[in-house]
Amino acid sequence: MVMKSAVDDDDTGWGLGIPEKMKNNANWVDITHEFKSACKDLNLGELLHDKLFGLFEAMSAIEMMDPKMDAGMIGNQVNRKVLNFEQAIKEGAIKVKDLSLPELIGIIDTCFCCLITWLEGHSLAQTVFTCLYVHNPDLIEEPALKAFALGLLKVCDISREKVNKAAVFEEEDFQAMTYGFKMANNVTDLRVTGMLKDVEDELQRKVKSTRSRQGEQRNPEVELEHQQCLALFNRIKFTRLLLTALIAFTKKETSSVSEAQKLVAQAADLLSPIHSSIQHGIQSQNDTTKGDHPIMMGFEPLVNQRLLPPTFPRYAKIIKREDMVAYFSKLIERIKTVCDVINTTNLHGILDFFCEFSEQSPCVLSRSLLQTTFLIDNKKVFGTHLMQDMIKDALRYFVSPPVLSYKCCLFNNHQAKDYIDSFVTHCSRPFCSLIQIHGHNRARQRDKLGHILEEFATLQDEAEKVDAALHSLLMKLEPQRQHLACLGTWILYHNLRIMIQYLLSGFELELYSMHEYYYIYWYLSEFLYAWLMSTLSRADSSQMAEERILEEQLKGRSSKKTKKKKKVRPLSKEITMSQAYQNMCAGMYKTMVALDMDGKVRKPQFELDSEQVRYEHRFAPFNSVVTPPPVHYIQFKEMSDLKKYNPPPGSADLYLAASKHFQQAKLILENVPSPDPEVNRILKVAKPNIVVMKLLAGGHKKETKVLPEFDFSAHKYFPIVKII
Amino acid sequence: MYTKKCLLYEAEISQRSLHQSEVSSSSQARQKLEGLLNKNMRIRMTDGRTLVGLFLCTDRDCNVILGSAQEFLKSTDTFSQSEPRVLGLAMIPGHHVVSIEVEADSLDDTQGFGANH
Numbered sequence: 001m002v003m004k005s006a007v008d009d010d011d012t013g014w015g016l017g018i019p020e021k022m023k024n025n026a027n028w029v030d031i032t033h034e035f036k037s038a039c040k041d042l043n044l045g046e047l048l049h050d051k052l053f054g055l056f057e058a059m060s061a062i063e064m065m066d067p068k069m070d071a072g073m074i075g076n077q078v079n080r081k082v083l084n085f086e087q088a089i090k091e092g093a094i095k096v097k098d099l100s101l102p103e104l105i106g107i108i109d110t111c112f113c114c115l116i117t118w119l120e121g122h123s124l125a126q127t128v129f130t131c132l133y134v135h136n137p138d139l140i141e142e143p144a145l146k147a148f149a150l151g152l153l154k155v156c157d158i159s160r161e162k163v164n165k166a167a168v169f170e171e172e173d174f175q176a177m178t179y180g181f182k183m184a185n186n187v188t189d190l191r192v193t194g195m196l197k198d199v200e201d202e203l204q205r206k207v208k209s210t211r212s213r214q215g216e217q218r219n220p221e222v223e224l225e226h227q228q229c230l231a232l233f234n235r236i237k238f239t240r241l242l243l244t245a246l247i248a249f250t251k252k253e254t255s256s257v258s259e260a261q262k263l264v265a266q267a268a269d270l271l272s273p274i275h276s277s278i279q280h281g282i283q284s285q286n287d288t289t290k291g292d293h294p295i296m297m298g299f300e301p302l303v304n305q306r307l308l309p310p311t312f313p314r315y316a317k318i319i320k321r322e323d324m325v326a327y328f329s330k331l332i333e334r335i336k337t338v339c340d341v342i343n344t345t346n347l348h349g350i351l352d353f354f355c356e357f358s359e360q361s362p363c364v365l366s367r368s369l370l371q372t373t374f375l376i377d378n379k380k381v382f383g384t385h386l387m388q389d390m391i392k393d394a395l396r397y398f399v400s401p402p403v404l405s406y407k408c409c410l411f412n413n414h415q416a417k418d419y420i421d422s423f424v425t426h427c428s429r430p431f432c433s434l435i436q437i438h439g440h441n442r443a444r445q446r447d448k449l450g451h452i453l454e455e456f457a458t459l460q461d462e463a464e465k466v467d468a469a470l471h472s473l474l475m476k477l478e479p480q481r482q483h484l485a486c487l488g489t490w491i492l493y494h495n496l497r498i499m500i501q502y503l504l505s506g507f508e509l510e511l512y513s514m515h516e517y518y519y520i521y522w523y524l525s526e527f528l529y530a531w532l533m534s535t536l537s538r539a540d541s542s543q544m545a546e547e548r549i550l551e552e553q554l555k556g557r558s559s560k561k562t563k564k565k566k567k568v569r570p571l572s573k574e575i576t577m578s579q580a581y582q583n584m585c586a587g588m589y590k591t592m593v594a595l596d597m598d599g600k601v602r603k604p605q606f607e608l609d610s611e612q613v614r615y616e617h618r619f620a621p622f623n624s625v626v627t628p629p630p631v632h633y634i635q636f637k638e639m640s641d642l643k644k645y646n647p648p649p650g651s652a653d654l655y656l657a658a659s660k661h662f663q664q665a666k667l668i669l670e671n672v673p674s675p676d677p678e679v680n681r682i683l684k685v686a687k688p689n690i691v692v693m694k695l696l697a698g699g700h701k702k703e704t705k706v707l708p709e710f711d712f713s714a715h716k717y718f719p720i721v722k723i724i
Numbered sequence: 725m726y727t728k729k730c731l732l733y734e735a736e737i738s739q740r741s742l743h744q745s746e747v748s749s750s751s752q753a754r755q756k757l758e759g760l761l762n763k764n765m766r767i768r769m770t771d772g773r774t775l776v777g778l779f780l781c782t783d784r785d786c787n788v789i790l791g792s793a794q795e796f797l798k799s800t801d802t803f804s805q806s807e808p809r810v811l812g813l814a815m816i817p818g819h820h821v822v823s824i825e826v827e828a829d830s831l832d833d834t835q836g837f838g839a840n841h
Contacts, residue, residue, distance in 0.1 A: 029825060032821075062815070065769065
């Protein structure tokens with residue numbers, strides 16, 4: 001930037017005018033010799049530079065002739081001539097008609113590989129647009145290739161549009177730049193799918209005509225042609241199905257999502273025959289010295305080298321054909337999962353769906369499709385429900401606030417309606433953002449969760465005020481009912497969930513050092529999960545109070561309504577799971593303290609920082625939250641001080657206590673009626689830890705100086721402790 | 725990949741300590757080079773490419789930093805054949821510098837000479 005200002009300061013105003021000057025044959029004076037000799041007179045290490053140009057600017061310069069930074073260099077070192085599409089046609093280096101079947105299959109497969117590489121975060125210029133055919137499909141005379149090129153462009157275009165719209169990507173996920181290439185915008189989607197279908201029908205006829213008949217002596221040539229036709233047919237059909245599915249996602253009706261699901265399921269059936277026919281395609285004459293891009297007809301890896309930005313050119317390594325089908329089948333699995341979201345109707349369910357989906361670290365396309373399916377054009381959920389209504393339903397499901405109950409006088413009270421409506425409206429943006437956050441990649445999610453806490457703190461404040469206002473209204477109208485901390489409880493619940501997720505994701509992302517584990521697990525078990533459980537039980541009792549009132553009102557009318565015995569409480573599963581998590585965290589906390597006592601936790605030499613600095617950094621985002629109030633380091637030290645017990649526990653006592661916590665977690669989880677995979681994953685950690693803690697309590701390997709190992713392979717958040 | 729720049733950096737640091745002891749080493753050569761600062765420069769590299777940009781910085785090994793640099797593939801005077809590629813800030817290692825040219829008009833324009841110093 002300083003460099004720029006230096007330009008501005010200069011009265012002659014060089015800069016953008018340079019190329020103009022060049023063309024006007026400016027007078028260039030060769031000063032090579034003088035310059036070099038003048039340089040030699042400088043002292044070793046002496047820098048000659050403008051006052052405004054410092055080392056900081058120098059550091060951001062790209063270094064020429066360094067292959068990692070200098071994108072222009074590669075193109076200059078290759079011995080062959082780099083031709084663009086038109087030049088290649090003119091020179092006869094590329095065929096635009098009468099391509100053989102193996103050529104078509106090979107080109108299509110390479111294009112698929114390029115597509116996947118692009119979806120994995122490389123630029124279009126270095127992937128899909130290394131295929132010259134897609135530069136200008138109008139020049140292709142071969143109908144199958146032309147239809148495929150257009151189809152591929154459409155697939156790219158729709159994917160790009162979806163990803164851009166969903167806005168859940170960062171530069172490490174996706175490159176949206178098109179470098180000025182046309183994405184087949186002059187042809188309609190319908191026309192392209194029609195062209196693909198025509199090619200498909202034509203190929204199907206060929207497949208049928210070459211099919212073996214009973215008792216016929218098989219000509220191996222015909223058999224080969226049959227197989228190759230079939231291979232091409234499957235590829236064209238796959239492209240069409242994929243494209244049609246993506247088009248279905250762009251439609252507004254919910255029904256089109258299930259249509260997309262059907263289409264991708266059909267596409268998935270083609271993958272196995274595609275995989276087994278890869279060898280029919282022509283292979284690249286691999287330039288093994290560089291080990292890079294396949295070099296084959298129709299592809300020129302360097303054709304766009306000069307379009308690349310001057311920054312580090314990210315070297316795009318195109319995936320292998322053998323891996324292509326595996327990637328596609330996973331992608332299709334993910335898209336199928338995405339389609340299931342429309343079967344979830346309540347907001348909490350949807351939120352859980354997003355969390356679960358994100359846990360598999362899905363690709364940017366499926367993440368974006370999920371976002372755009374959820375909020376169509378940012379207005380309505382699945383295109384049908386208002387976000388406000390979803391929030392009201394979620395509130396009813398969670399705390400059953402009187403204000404949203406049809407049987408309550410507040411329901412039709414104008415003032416109460418205004419209060420609740422404005423609150424719900426204010427909720428909708430933060431909740432949409434929360435759902436959007438779950439669409440980002442795992443590392444970015446953590447960062448964003450930390451920030452959204454601020455918005456939820458504001459909501460918390462408002463919720464408490466609205467609760468108070470509604471309560472005083474209700475006291476006047478129906479003195480026997482209460483409206484205390486209903487909305488507040490709901491917001492608090494989400495606040496806590498975000499905070500817990502923020503801390504836990506640090507384990508998944510391997511951010512914490514071993515010596516930090518103890519305060520993280522302490523914060524979770526003693527504080528956040530304790531708060532979460534009390535919040536859940538408050539919501540539960542609020543639900544029960546509301547149900548009792550409803551029952552009483554019903555009894556008044558129909559006397560013989562039999563009472564349902566022991567209904568399953570809607571929140572019971574979540575309360576149970578929180579108890580289990582809390583015990584796991586408590587177990588880990590005590591384990592870490594005990595290991596520390598035995599000198600089995602390596603601590604850094606605190607020179608420039610201290611434990612307090614680290615602690616405060618770890619919990620910094622919680623400072624914006626009012627309820628629950630952040631626990632400061634001094635408080636934490638006081639609360640976790642073991643000296644307040646008499647006698648203070650030793651490491652053996654703590655191991656034993658930890659073992660009991662793991663035991664407790666195991667008991668709780670084993671009683672879960674229908675265990676999901678998560679339950680089993682925690683059990684896989686709890687069981688061995690019970691045994692290890694008991695062993696340690698008994699003094700097993702007390703003398704060993706070898707540090708314990710923490711194995712997070714069974715569960716992302718809780719390790720199996722291993723003593724070696 | 726940063727080695728070159730790191731060297732520059734270390735050099736600058738050692739230079740600062742040098743300055744404390746011997747205050748002025750600004751020779752004739754130094755003045756001459758200072759006069760070229762912020763002038764339009766054209767540098768040919770060993771691989772045949774030419775960079776055009778503003779001269780911002782150099783050192784004893786003739787490593788040159790150009791600002792607003794543009795890359796031309798051919799060194800001929802007619803640039804119409806190929807569009808330049810915008811590079812921005814670029815450092816050319818001294819041993820890759822083949823020739824250096826400066827725009828004549830800007831040389832004559834003496835009013836800016838060393839104005840900043």
